[in-house]
Amino acid sequence: MTQRLAIDVAVGDGLGPVGPAKRPIEGRSPWRLAFERLRHDRVAIASSVVIVIIALMAIFAPVVAHLVGHGPNDQYRTTGLSPEGIPVGPNLRFLLGTDELGRDVMVRVFYGARISLLVGVVASSLAVSVGVVIGLMAGYFGRVVDTVLTRLMDVNLSLPYLVFAIALISVVGPSLLISIVVIAFFSFASVGRIVRGQVLSIKEKEYVEAARSLGASDVRIMFVDILPNVLAPVIVYLTLLIPLSIVFEATLSFLGLGVVPPTPSWGGMLASSIDYYQVAWWYVVFPGLGLLVTTLSFNLLGDSVRDAFDPRYNRFFGTTE
Amino acid sequence: MTVAAGTGRTTETGEPLLRAENVVKHFPLGSSSLFRRSRAVVHAVDDVTFDIRRGETLGLVGETGCGKSTLARCVARLFDLTSGRLVFDGHDISTLSRHQLRPYRRRIQMIFQDPYGSLNPRRRVGSIIGDPFAIHGIEEGGERKSKVQNLMELVGLNPEHYNRFPSEFSGGQRQRIGVARALALQPDLIVADEPVSALDVSIQAQVINLLAAVQSEFGLAYLFIAHDLSIVRHVSDRVAVMYLGKIVEIAGRHDLYTRPRHPYTKALQSAVPVPDPDLADKRRRIVLTGDVPSPIVPPRGCRFHPRCPKAQQRCSVEEPRLEPLAGDPPDHGVACHFPLADGEELPAGAVPPAGAFAPSAPSAPSDTLPAAP
Numbered sequence: 001m002t003q004r005l006a007i008d009v010a011v012g013d014g015l016g017p018v019g020p021a022k023r024p025i026e027g028r029s030p031w032r033l034a035f036e037r038l039r040h041d042r043v044a045i046a047s048s049v050v051i052v053i054i055a056l057m058a059i060f061a062p063v064v065a066h067l068v069g070h071g072p073n074d075q076y077r078t079t080g081l082s083p084e085g086i087p088v089g090p091n092l093r094f095l096l097g098t099d100e101l102g103r104d105v106m107v108r109v110f111y112g113a114r115i116s117l118l119v120g121v122v123a124s125s126l127a128v129s130v131g132v133v134i135g136l137m138a139g140y141f142g143r144v145v146d147t148v149l150t151r152l153m154d155v156n157l158s159l160p161y162l163v164f165a166i167a168l169i170s171v172v173g174p175s176l177l178i179s180i181v182v183i184a185f186f187s188f189a190s191v192g193r194i195v196r197g198q199v200l201s202i203k204e205k206e207y208v209e210a211a212r213s214l215g216a217s218d219v220r221i222m223f224v225d226i227l228p229n230v231l232a233p234v235i236v237y238l239t240l241l242i243p244l245s246i247v248f249e250a251t252l253s254f255l256g257l258g259v260v261p262p263t264p265s266w267g268g269m270l271a272s273s274i275d276y277y278q279v280a281w282w283y284v285v286f287p288g289l290g291l292l293v294t295t296l297s298f299n300l301l302g303d304s305v306r307d308a309f310d311p312r313y314n315r316f317f318g319t320t321e
Numbered sequence: 322m323t324v325a326a327g328t329g330r331t332t333e334t335g336e337p338l339l340r341a342e343n344v345v346k347h348f349p350l351g352s353s354s355l356f357r358r359s360r361a362v363v364h365a366v367d368d369v370t371f372d373i374r375r376g377e378t379l380g381l382v383g384e385t386g387c388g389k390s391t392l393a394r395c396v397a398r399l400f401d402l403t404s405g406r407l408v409f410d411g412h413d414i415s416t417l418s419r420h421q422l423r424p425y426r427r428r429i430q431m432i433f434q435d436p437y438g439s440l441n442p443r444r445r446v447g448s449i450i451g452d453p454f455a456i457h458g459i460e461e462g463g464e465r466k467s468k469v470q471n472l473m474e475l476v477g478l479n480p481e482h483y484n485r486f487p488s489e490f491s492g493g494q495r496q497r498i499g500v501a502r503a504l505a506l507q508p509d510l511i512v513a514d515e516p517v518s519a520l521d522v523s524i525q526a527q528v529i530n531l532l533a534a535v536q537s538e539f540g541l542a543y544l545f546i547a548h549d550l551s552i553v554r555h556v557s558d559r560v561a562v563m564y565l566g567k568i569v570e571i572a573g574r575h576d577l578y579t580r581p582r583h584p585y586t587k588a589l590q591s592a593v594p595v596p597d598p599d600l601a602d603k604r605r606r607i608v609l610t611g612d613v614p615s616p617i618v619p620p621r622g623c624r625f626h627p628r629c630p631k632a633q634q635r636c637s638v639e640e641p642r643l644e645p646l647a648g649d650p651p652d653h654g655v656a657c658h659f660p661l662a663d664g665e666e667l668p669a670g671a672v673p674p675a676g677a678f679a680p681s682a683p684s685a686p687s688d689t690l691p692a693a694p
Contacts, residue, residue, distance in 0.1 A: 029443075029486060030442070030443060030486070205438050206434075206438040207438065207439050207440055207441040209399055209431075210431065210439050210499075210502070211452065211456075213398075213426065213430065214452055214457075215423045215427070216452070217456075224444075225444075228441070228443035228444065229442070
């Protein structure tokens with residue numbers, strides 16, 4: 001409109017412009033509402049606090065190493081091992097004991113948190129990004145695109161992932177990057193299927209038709225009109241995918257296919273502690289505890305996030321009222 | 322006819338704004354898998370021809386499932402036509418590609434039936450109304466925002482509610498948002514697909530009046546679809562009656578309501594509820610027997626003949642053409658072999674007792690609408 005226009009509507013409904021407000025009235029977005037619910041969820045708060053603590057552990061691992069004076073790969077063969085060559089238990093010098101090479105378990109657990117969080121977050125994000133794009137394309141374009149992409153995801157989901165991972169890594173050689181790629185490769189398909197299902201229902205909505213009648217491009221419709229409506233389940237899935245990826249990485253490291261020694265990782269520490277569990281309980285317990293607490297916190301947070309986005313979902317019975 | 326200056330649009334009124342010629346839309350039934358190709362089709366719109374002139378409102382009425390909404394989506398080019406032509410402002414737009422259609426998208430806009438489904442729940446009202454600008458890459462930043470707020474004011478919304486979400490508005494307000502979005506690019510034609518059927522009766526009048534007000538302001542043409550005869554009568558200059566994918570009668574509003582020629586039009590009119598109970602008891606209600614036939618296998622000949630009280634042998638064989646009767650105005654077309662004469666009554670069926678459920682389309686009492694301007 002080139003000039004300001006006001007048309008008197010015969011039957012007013014009291015919605016007309018009122019006096020000038022001080023500032024625009026802010027609407028409460030569905031995200032905001034979900035966040036508000038999350039803020040009042042004690043489980044969510046507690047698990048977030050634990051996750052933040054673990055993240056701080058990871059970030060400040062070098063500081064801890066500096067404070068106690070032990071590097072993550074430093075071997076203390078005289079002080080860290082008994083005369084028989086057995087790891088020493090927790091004492092004032094080694095707060096959480098040592099491993100079979102006389103390395104400080106505490107420092108190594110802190111460094112292990114870095115690997116777990118890095119792999120967990122990066123691999124899950126990668127999997128979710130790929131899954132969202134593939135799911136959007138499959139659901140939106142339908143027909144041949146859908147058939148091809150869905151079948152590919154079915155094949156992906158039916159692969160025996162561990163066998164495949166072992167085969168791939170024994171060819172390429174283990175590294176942090178290849179672990180991330182393998183984990184993402186075996187996780188994106190389930191995200192893609194969730195997104196595809198949501199898109200199938202959302203693309204029939206009238207607002208998508210409205211966008212099309214305005215001349216919007218396919219890309220715009222997919223990312224501006226459809227994506228925000230499928231994001232809630234995606235975010236829930238992301239928080240639940242992180243602990244899965246952490247466990248996946250620990251599994252690979254446990255099998256010697258993940259992070260290359262001597263870089264400390266929880267899975268790798270658990271693998272080498274197996275031979276010593278009868279004489280050095282601390283060697284098994286502390287990396288295991290790190291893994292347990294981290295995955296448990298992420299899982300509980302994921303449940304809370306799901307509840308926050310879908311208030312009608314019953315956490316205890318798994319039903320929607 | 323007012324057309325905004327400087328838009329370079331033609332203003333001559335000789336040719337119609339939109340001409341639909343023999344528009345056909347069939348939907349193939351069932352899964353067209355790789356190996357089996359289903360032959361059955363739904364004849365949603367079958368050989369429909371009509372004009373919309375600049376600045377006029379063409380009403381389109383018919384029962385649920387008669388193809389009104391499909392026709393609307395064909396006109397808005399949300400569907401590709403099975404066959405036929407759509408000529409908009411002298412250009413055939415029926416076969417244009419998506420890219421070629423873009424300039425015409427600005428000039429044909431749509432208002433949807435469901436004020437809840439037609440607005441994206443995750444987006445703010447300001448960006449929903451600003452969508453037409455964003456999609457066509459005009460009016461950036463602050464300029465766009467002030468345009469959007471002007472539009473909100475124009476349709477009677479508080480511009481301060483720019484940042485709100487659709488869920489924070491009532492049904493009537495949401496429909497105003499839809500109207501604002503349709504008006505943003507100053508279109509020549511708005512296809513309104515049952516814009517008020519989802520609304521309260523009191524809100525219906527407000528939205529109808531809003532549509533009438535913006536029409537006189539911008540010289541818009543409407544294709545106004547409804548199943549409510551009293552509303553269509555109120556808003557339309559001309560009215561087309563659809564039955565099973567075909568237009569059976571089209572005429573000026575006054576002509577159609579005073580001299581209906583097609584038995585179906587007559588029956589439809591008798592189904593409009595009368596707000597006066599005494600009058601309602603006395604009037605003759607034509608109850609059609611049977612159901613609407615399946616659009617998959619439409620009847621041969623005249624599609625209305627299985628239910629028509631006047632049907633004869635010829636009706637089941639020969640399909641009547643939509644053309645004016647001798648003595649009627651040339652724009653009063655009817656597709657019937659045995660049209661009704663002036664004042665002729667149909668053999669009435671049993672009148673349902675007062676208060677009984679009327680199987681006709683739901684409709685608003687006509688007294689809630691102010692008199693036509």
